[in-house]
Amino acid sequence: MNKLQHVIASPRGARSHSRQLADYFINEIEKVVPGLDCEEVELFSIELPEFSSAGASAKFKASRDMPLTSEEQEQWEGAKSICRQFKSADAWVFSIPMWNFGVPYKLKHYLDLITQPGWLFDVSESGYTGMLSGKKALAVYSCGGFYETPTTASLDSLRPYMRIWANLVGIELHEVCVHSTNLDVDHDKIDNEVKASLDDLQQVFFI
Numbered sequence: 177m178n179k180l181q182h183v184i185a186s187p188r189g190a191r192s193h194s195r196q197l198a199d200y201f202i203n204e205i206e207k208v209v210p211g212l213d214c215e216e217v218e219l220f221s222i223e224l225p226e227f228s229s230a231g232a233s234a235k236f237k238a239s240r241d242m243p244l245t246s247e248e249q250e251q252w253e254g255a256k257s258i259c260r261q262f263k264s265a266d267a268w269v270f271s272i273p274m275w276n277f278g279v280p281y282k283l284k285h286y287l288d289l290i291t292q293p294g295w296l297f298d299v300s301e302s303g304y305t306g307m308l309s310g311k312k313a314l315a316v317y318s319c320g321g322f323y324e325t326p327t328t329a330s331l332d333s334l335r336p337y338m339r340i341w342a343n344l345v346g347i348e349l350h351e352v353c354v355h356s357t358n359l360d361v362d363h364d365k366i367d368n369e370v371k372a373s374l375d376d377l378q379q380v381f382f383i
């Protein structure tokens with residue numbers, strides 16, 4: 177692995193729980209993979225291109241080799257350049273807080289830009305084939321509540337969404353979750369448990 181990309185979906189900078197734990201993982205990896213290129217993509221700091229009516233019709237036309245208008249071309253090329261940057265990595269770490277039971281809107285915007293047929297997956301009569309097979313990603317989730325009981329698990333649309341996306345594009349997704357960040361619980365204990373999982377993942381994931 178030469179290049180690791182950290183896709184940061186929390187706007188909270190150094191205070192972000194998910195980011196702190198993702199950084200812990202990346203720092204440990206850097207110690208054992210000399211010369212590793214680690215790139216940060218801060219979704220709340222970069223300008224994500226618009227993908228509206230023109231983008232949607234460009235998506236339709238591009239799959240049929242139809243000519244694009246200049247506005248369609250602009251939105252399509254904007255999305256393509258974000259996807260090119262994403263695909264320049266060999267592996268990814270996503271740090272993702274739960275927002276309203278799902279992914280923060282910037283991450284949804286980002287994934288909607290890059291997840292295009294012919295870029296991250298192929299479509300044929302037999303179905304979808306991910307184009308990133310053999311590649312791995314780690315998702316570090318953070319949520320204010322606790323979604324591991326039978327009643328609350330059904331509310332969690334963050335992890336199921338990321339699993340569906342990873343499966344579509346062929347990425348092997350590994351996950352850890354720092355939970356209960358807004359509850360009155362032993363946060364150090366939870367952080368240490370997550371760090372222990374991250375230490376284990378280091379062995380199976382990148383080395």
Ligand SMILES: Cc1cc2nc3c(=O)[nH]c(=O)nc-3n(C[C@H](O)[C@H](O)[C@H](O)COP(=O)(O)O)c2cc1C
Pocket residue numbers: 186187188191192193194195272273274275276277278318319320321322357358
């Ligand atoms: C806009 C917004 C929506 C949120 N929605 C939820 C939610 O649906 N469920 C939950 O458990 N926590 C929710 N939270 C709390 C965050 O998931 C929690 O504070 C998390 O630890 C933040 O992660 P971060 O520190 O990496 O940004 C929400 C926070 C914000 C700002």
